[in-house]
Amino acid sequence: MIGRAARGGLALGGLAMAVHAAPSLSVPLRRFPGVVTHLPEQGRSVSLTFDDGPHPEGTAAILDALCKAGVTATFFVVGEAVRRHRGMVASMLAAGHEIALHGDRHLPHALMPPRLVARDLDRGRAEIEQVAGRAVVAVRAPYGAASLATLAYARRHGLTAAGWTRWGWDWRAGASAASIAAAATRALRGGEVILLHDSDAYSAPGSWRSTAAAVPEICRVIRQAELAVVPFCEATATLRA
Numbered sequence: 562m563i564g565r566a567a568r569g570g571l572a573l574g575g576l577a578m579a580v581h582a583a584p585s586l587s588v589p590l591r592r593f594p595g596v597v598t599h600l601p602e603q604g605r606s607v608s609l610t611f612d613d614g615p616h617p618e619g620t621a622a623i624l625d626a627l628c629k630a631g632v633t634a635t636f637f638v639v640g641e642a643v644r645r646h647r648g649m650v651a652s653m654l655a656a657g658h659e660i661a662l663h664g665d666r667h668l669p670h671a672l673m674p675p676r677l678v679a680r681d682l683d684r685g686r687a688e689i690e691q692v693a694g695r696a697v698v699a700v701r702a703p704y705g706a707a708s709l710a711t712l713a714y715a716r717r718h719g720l721t722a723a724g725w726t727r728w729g730w731d732w733r734a735g736a737s738a739a740s741i742a743a744a745a746t747r748a749l750r751g752g753e754v755i756l757l758h759d760s761d762a763y764s765a766p767g768s769w770r771s772t773a774a775a776v777p778e779i780c781r782v783i784r785q786a787e788l789a790v791v792p793f794c795e796a797t798a799t800l801r802a
Contacts, residue, residue: 595712598724599752600796607753607783608793609634610725611772612663612701615642615649616760619769623759624656626776633657635793637701637723640665640685642762643692650692659792661699661723662686667763669706678710686718698794698801699723703763721797725756729779731772732764738774745775746782754793755779 600608609627614620614636627634636653638660643650653660664670665685670678686697701723702711715722727749729741745755757775761768783790 595715596707596722596724597797597800598726598754600754600791600793601800602752602796605751605787606789606791606796607749607751607755608796609755609757609779609790610637610661610701610723610793611635611757611759612637612703613642613667613758613760613763614638615646615653616762616769617646617649619761619773620646620649620653620759622769622773623757623776624652624658626773627658628656630777630780632780632790633659633792634790635659635661635699636759637661637663637699638689639663639667639703639762640688641667642760643685643688647692650689654693659794660689660693660695660697661701661794662689662697662720663701664703667703669704670702670708670711671706673708673710675708675710675713678708679714682711682714699797701725719801721794721800723793723797724754726753728756729772729775731758731775732768734765734768736765736768736771738771738778741771741775742778742782745779746786749783749786749788751788 611623611634615638636658662685665681668681689697699721700715712722727745727747729745730736731741757772758764759769
């Protein structure tokens, strides 16, 4: 007989798979006030953000592309991935990038009891802060599936709850560098938060390759629009003051 804890784990796993199969059901977190989908001082800047890492190959490829473009980004990392690839966090920080929280087990908060959301975020935040040696100041719910518990946790701990304005749809098997760049940079005016992924742990196998290949074109379009790239946590610091 399967115990209650095992049944709960199987149920959450099935729900996570459902959200993974249709992640557009949770985009782009506009249903909750307090979720930041645009930079507060829009001006002439945008933020590049990457979810789901660290990943030994995907994150390394993204870091290389960002270095060549001279751009600083924000990585929303997952606690379970940090435990496996601690050295990648050091590489991100050494390159000047920001680290933020994307949960511990990459589960959809909207489908979880509040106490489990808080427990997962606590564990992920503790892991990230221990490895990074600095405080986490922003959180983005896995799959974008935030809940009131996500926002309550963010308020309680002084974190910025992050959403996004544009994304590259780069988690899909059919995504190409061209399609990712086009979707991520559509009609940029300034103030956009752009979402991409540096890992295929929760998406199509090898999807990070197309994302890495898209980064140069994304940065070219941003420069052509005469916009600057500003890290998300830096750009939203006034919201936490």
